Amino acid sequence: MKKTVIALSLCCAALFSMLLWQQFSAPAVTASEALTAQEQEDKPLYMVRVTDGVLAIYPYGSDTAAEVTDIRLSSLRAYDQKLMQQGFPLYSEQELASFLEDFGS
Known part of the structure; x- marks a missing residue:
C-alpha cells in the first residue's frame, strides 16, 4: 500500500512537471504578431x-x-x-x- 501511494505521488509529480514545462516552453505570441495575422485574414x-x-x-x-x-x-x-x-x-x-x-x- 505504501509503495502504491509513493508510485502514485511520483506519477502525479511527473505529470504536473510536464504540464508546467509545456505551458512555459510554448512560444509567446506578441500583440503585434496577433494583429498582423488578423490583418492577413481580413x-x-x-x-x-x-x-x-x-x-x-x-x-x-x-x-x-x-x-x-x-x-x-x-x-x-x-x-x-x-x-x-x-x-x-x-x-x-x-x-x-x-x-x-x-x-x-
Whole structure:
C-alpha cells in the first residue's frame, strides 16, 4: 500500500512537471504578431473592379488585371453596379469561382 501511494505521488509529480514545462516552453505570441495575422485574414485575395465597362479581377493591391471578364457592368442590377464601381473584395479562390459563376450566367 505504501509503495502504491509513493508510485502514485511520483506519477502525479511527473505529470504536473510536464504540464508546467509545456505551458512555459510554448512560444509567446506578441500583440503585434496577433494583429498582423488578423490583418492577413481580413485582406482580400482579389478585387473586382470595372475596366472599360466590364468586370475585371485584380489581385489585391495590384493595378494589373489577372482576368478581364465579358461581364458588362450595364447588364447588372443597379445595386450590383454600385458595388462593382466601388470595388468588390473576394477573400478566397472559392469566392472567386462562385462570383464568376453567379455573375457570368
